[in-house]
Amino acid sequence: MARMLPSLLEIVDPARLAAELDEVAVRNGGDEVALKRGLVSVLKQTLAAGRAKARERLEQGAHRGRVCAESLCYLQDTIIRALHDVTVTRVFQVANPSQAEKICIAAVGGYGRGTLAPGSDIDLLFLRPYKQTPWGESVVEYMLYVLWDLGLKVGHSTRSVADCVRLAREDFTIRTALLESRYLHGDQALFDEFEKRFDAEVVKGTGNEFVDAKLAERDGRHARAGESRYLVEPNVKEGKGGLRDLNTLFWIGKYIYRVKQPSDLVGVGVFTRSEYATFRKAEDFLWAVRCELHFLTGRAEERITFDLQTEMADRLGYQGHGGLKAVERFMKHYFLVAKEVGDLTRIFCAALEEQEKKKKPGIGRFMQVLRRKKKMMKGFKLEGGRLAFQSDKMIEQDPVNIIRIFHLADAHTLELHPDALKLVTRSLKYIGADLRANPEANRLFLEILTSEKDPEHTLRMMNEAGVLGRFIPDFGRIVALMQFNMYHHYTADEHLLRAIGILSEVEKRQEEDDHPLANELIQKVQSRAAMYMSVFLHDIAKGRDEDHSDAGERIAKQLCPRLGMSEGETESVAWLVKNHLVMSDVAQKRDISDLRTIRDFASLVQSPERLKMLFILTVVDIKAVGPGVWNGWKGQLLRELYYETLAVLQGGDALLNRANRIAAAKDALRERLSDWPAEDWGAYLARHTEAYWLSFDTNVLERQARLISGAKDALTIAAQSEPTRDVTEITLYAQDHPGLFSRFAGACAILGMNIVDAKIFTTRDGMALDTLWVQDQHGGAIGEERRVKRLEETMRKVLSGEVLPPDAIEQRFKGENRTDAFSVAPQVFIDNEASDAFTVIEVNGLDRPGLLHALTKALFHLGLTIGSAHVATYGERAVDVFYVKDVIGHKVTNANKRKAVERHLLEALADPMAKARPAKPRRREETAAAE
Numbered sequence: 065m066a067r068m069l070p071s072l073l074e075i076v077d078p079a080r081l082a083a084e085l086d087e088v089a090v091r092n093g094g095d096e097v098a099l100k101r102g103l104v105s106v107l108k109q110t111l112a113a114g115r116a117k118a119r120e121r122l123e124q125g126a127h128r129g130r131v132c133a134e135s136l137c138y139l140q141d142t143i144i145r146a147l148h149d150v151t152v153t154r155v156f157q158v159a160n161p162s163q164a165e166k167i168c169i170a171a172v173g174g175y176g177r178g179t180l181a182p183g184s185d186i187d188l189l190f191l192r193p194y195k196q197t198p199w200g201e202s203v204v205e206y207m208l209y210v211l212w213d214l215g216l217k218v219g220h221s222t223r224s225v226a227d228c229v230r231l232a233r234e235d236f237t238i239r240t241a242l243l244e245s246r247y248l249h250g251d252q253a254l255f256d257e258f259e260k261r262f263d264a265e266v267v268k269g270t271g272n273e274f275v276d277a278k279l280a281e282r283d284g285r286h287a288r289a290g291e292s293r294y295l296v297e298p299n300v301k302e303g304k305g306g307l308r309d310l311n312t313l314f315w316i317g318k319y320i321y322r323v324k325q326p327s328d329l330v331g332v333g334v335f336t337r338s339e340y341a342t343f344r345k346a347e348d349f350l351w352a353v354r355c356e357l358h359f360l361t362g363r364a365e366e367r368i369t370f371d372l373q374t375e376m377a378d379r380l381g382y383q384g385h386g387g388l389k390a391v392e393r394f395m396k397h398y399f400l401v402a403k404e405v406g407d408l409t410r411i412f413c414a415a416l417e418e419q420e421k422k423k424k425p426g427i428g429r430f431m432q433v434l435r436r437k438k439k440m441m442k443g444f445k446l447e448g449g450r451l452a453f454q455s456d457k458m459i460e461q462d463p464v465n466i467i468r469i470f471h472l473a474d475a476h477t478l479e480l481h482p483d484a485l486k487l488v489t490r491s492l493k494y495i496g497a498d499l500r501a502n503p504e505a506n507r508l509f510l511e512i513l514t515s516e517k518d519p520e521h522t523l524r525m526m527n528e529a530g531v532l533g534r535f536i537p538d539f540g541r542i543v544a545l546m547q548f549n550m551y552h553h554y555t556a557d558e559h560l561l562r563a564i565g566i567l568s569e570v571e572k573r574q575e576e577d578d579h580p581l582a583n584e585l586i587q588k589v590q591s592r593a594a595m596y597m598s599v600f601l602h603d604i605a606k607g608r609d610e611d612h613s614d615a616g617e618r619i620a621k622q623l624c625p626r627l628g629m630s631e632g633e634t635e636s637v638a639w640l641v642k643n644h645l646v647m648s649d650v651a652q653k654r655d656i657s658d659l660r661t662i663r664d665f666a667s668l669v670q671s672p673e674r675l676k677m678l679f680i681l682t683v684v685d686i687k688a689v690g691p692g693v694w695n696g697w698k699g700q701l702l703r704e705l706y707y708e709t710l711a712v713l714q715g716g717d718a719l720l721n722r723a724n725r726i727a728a729a730k731d732a733l734r735e736r737l738s739d740w741p742a743e744d745w746g747a748y749l750a751r752h753t754e755a756y757w758l759s760f761d762t763n764v765l766e767r768q769a770r771l772i773s774g775a776k777d778a779l780t781i782a783a784q785s786e787p788t789r790d791v792t793e794i795t796l797y798a799q800d801h802p803g804l805f806s807r808f809a810g811a812c813a814i815l816g817m818n819i820v821d822a823k824i825f826t827t828r829d830g831m832a833l834d835t836l837w838v839q840d841q842h843g844g845a846i847g848e849e850r851r852v853k854r855l856e857e858t859m860r861k862v863l864s865g866e867v868l869p870p871d872a873i874e875q876r877f878k879g880e881n882r883t884d885a886f887s888v889a890p891q892v893f894i895d896n897e898a899s900d901a902f903t904v905i906e907v908n909g910l911d912r913p914g915l916l917h918a919l920t921k922a923l924f925h926l927g928l929t930i931g932s933a934h935v936a937t938y939g940e941r942a943v944d945v946f947y948v949k950d951v952i953g954h955k956v957t958n959a960n961k962r963k964a965v966e967r968h969l970l971e972a973l974a975d976p977m978a979k980a981r982p983a984k985p986r987r988r989e990e991t992a993a994a995e
Contacts, residue, residue: 443465779860
């Protein structure tokens with residue numbers, strides 16, 4: 065700390081603080097309450113001023129994270145020292161202290177490292193002599209109460225040296241906290257005794273058990289925080305690649321090598337100077353993020369959530385550039401640092417293993433070598449069951465060996481030895497234009513990508529080592545690329561690697577219940593290489609100024625020939641990459657019972673082989689977005705679209721096929737309703753239009769027929785939970801009147817149910833038959849009968865006017881909208897070509913509770929009748945599509961009417977609750993300008 069003293073004096077001046085506290089003590093010497101109040105007041109002001117100065121420095125420029133953390137620690141140290149001195153000299157003064165009336169204050173845990181975040185706990189150890197005295201208890205108690213009055217979270221213990229040694233031997237958490245103990249104030253001799261005994265009686269001879277415990281603890285922490293370091297809302301402290309991983313490295317280094325500072329790891333041969341520089345750079349950045357996170361939220365928040373990311377990027381000085389928003393550049397920096405922390409971990413583990421080998425001397429070491437004889441494998445060796453280079457010169461002599469070692473690891477299902485990964489990481493300079501043009505290297509890479517074993521694992525190893533981004537430079541551009549939206553759970557590179565893993569699972573027929581058709585179709589694909597390559601490349605052009613599908617197509621046309629793929633395979637991959645979003649869009653946003661939808665999609669796809677591959681790619685892409693994104697409902701929509709399109713591509717007469725399907729649907733239902741008299745059946749047939757018979761399977765048709773025949777109330781509701789499709793089907797039968805569907809949508813929104821699809825029919829005798837498919841807020845089916853009953857009650861109240869949806873929705877969701885962190889440009893598209901019978905209106909905007917109700921209400925006021933509604937959400941983005949007609953059953957073609965539709969829907973997209981939510985905190989400069 066001494067080297068920083070001039071700048072630290074701006075944070076707090078110890079001499080001035082001591083004088084101020086002494087003055088308070090003199091002034092209030094006879095009044096204990098006033099004295100304590102005065103001390104707290106001075107210390108509070110000191111703490112606030114020091115923190116403000118630390119924050120100001122942090123936001124003045126980059127590379128100040130550790131400076132900020134050390135400044136806050138120095139501030140805290142100074143306060144504790146000054147408080148101790150005034151406590152023992154003015155409050156509990158002892159003229160001639162005995163040996164038992166001594167105390168030492170040590171900082172332990174994170175505080176012991178000499179760094180603090182604004183919201184960190186202050187972990188203190190009060191070391192006492194063997195016997196505690198009332199004086200020592202009084203000093204500790206008084207100091208703690210003052211610190212608590214300052215609003216600090218203080219973790220504390222009062223122990224003798226013997227207590228510390230005993231507890232450290234029993235508990236690894238205590239041992240770790242004490243490992244980082246730092247003398248703060250008081251009796252130095254006590255602390256020296258503690259350090260000496262801790263080394264001799266706790267650390268000595270227990271290195272292996274400590275390493276095992278810390279690595280197991282790290283694995284558990286990663287599992288709790290999310291296994292991937294590429295989660296788009298990462299935990300800067302506990303997450304993979306975060307500060308705790310750096311702490312773990314240093315704990316182990318300190319324990320095994322008995323070093324005092326991270327820089328000492330260079331001296332013992334663990335890190336090179338450049339690797340230690342990477343350690344410090346990563347530490348500095350992560351501390352900057354953590355400190356700003358605490359300052360911004362005013363609490364010990366460790367997760368960088370969406371609603372904080374934009375503001376953090378702004379305060380830390382990031383700006384948009386090269387197609388990336390400022391927030392995306394900030395988060396990309398974060399993930400690159402997290403990856404570097406992973407690199408350091410591998411290097412560190414390799415050094416530990418090397419040290420263990422050196423520990424086995426003489427005959428013991430010789431016997432160890434005999435027991436674990438190194439096997440040779442194509443110029444490489446097996447060491448401890450893991451693949452390693454025969455010599456450190458292999459990469460320099462032939463850079464293809466960088467790709468070859470991963471190819472061998474995949475072929476023989478082997479892990480790479482940490483020494484091998486360390487050598488690869490240090491040899492990335494050999495991956496240049498020559499290696500990328502090398503036919504053998506490209507052949508090996510294509511075999512890795514299309515491996516029948518575990519291509520995801522091997523590609524992930526290559527990515528972690530930095531090889532994948534160097535060998536495929538376009539992939540390198542998306543490494544650690546975060547897309548600032550709530551839809552994607554991972555960075556772009558992580559998404560692609562997960563997609564390859566899911567494709568491999570599909571090919572192996574794993575999780576067949578989730579995607580049976582994909583499992584079947586992939587066995588029939590003509591080119592596995594084209595299938596795997598299209599998955600690998602489908603999002604490789606994210607983060608550019610141009611559309612990533614178009615740019616990806618261009619990349620595919622360049623990369624596929626380089627890797628040795630044929631002209632036909634290249635064309636297939638390029639087409640799939642360009643159109644990888646189309647099938648998902650059509651399935652979720654269009655009415656696939658509409659013949660025009662199928663015809664248009666079939667004319668784009670053109671061949672059954674392309675349809676097959678596009679279906680597989682679509683399934684894999686959606687599943688790789690993140691947990692909970694794929695569900696049975698999406699699977700059902702995609703399968704229906706596949707089969708309908710295949711029928712057209714195989715040359716069937718669409719109109720004849722349609723007529724046959726209607727006749728077949730009626731015949732199948734007649735069989736189910738064999739108990740109905742002929743006149744009842746004839747009357748029922750006359751109620752429905754042709755489109756109705758194409759919209760449901762026989763089970764649904766039967767349920768609805770029996771529902772209608774038994775309906776007695778003004779509103780009849782039936783629910784059918786379908787867990788395999790993750791939806792609940794709600795059928796509503798009532799006297800038709802304008803705006804009915806809008807009210808149904810409002811009732812669902814009030815109860816937090818999401819409508820994902822809707823078919824809306826009016827029978828020829830004036831009854832509304834609406835079928836809604838709904839999910840709960842977690843994307844699952846609603847199975848509880850009580851919730852369905854509650855929906856029915858709410859709908860009745862909405863229809864009677866007893867409950868007004870906008871008011872009820874606002875009351876329920878006040879202040880809860882996570883999408884406030886995002887902006888989505890509102891758009892309305894009106895298309896009269898997408899359907900032969902309807903005008904198709906697509907509405908894009910920021911999702912919010914009750915949005916569908918607001919949009920359908922606007923359509924009602926415009927005098928439009930909804931034939932079907934298709935609701936899709938992509939994180940914060942809502943895409944709602946309506947098939948509509950005007951009051952006389954025609955499309956919306958009048959130019960003025962179209963403008964009115966667009967204007968009213970844009971108004972409905974505006975969030976009326978946004979004004980009620982508190983504004984985001986402004987930067988100091990903005991506040992000053994406003995004042």
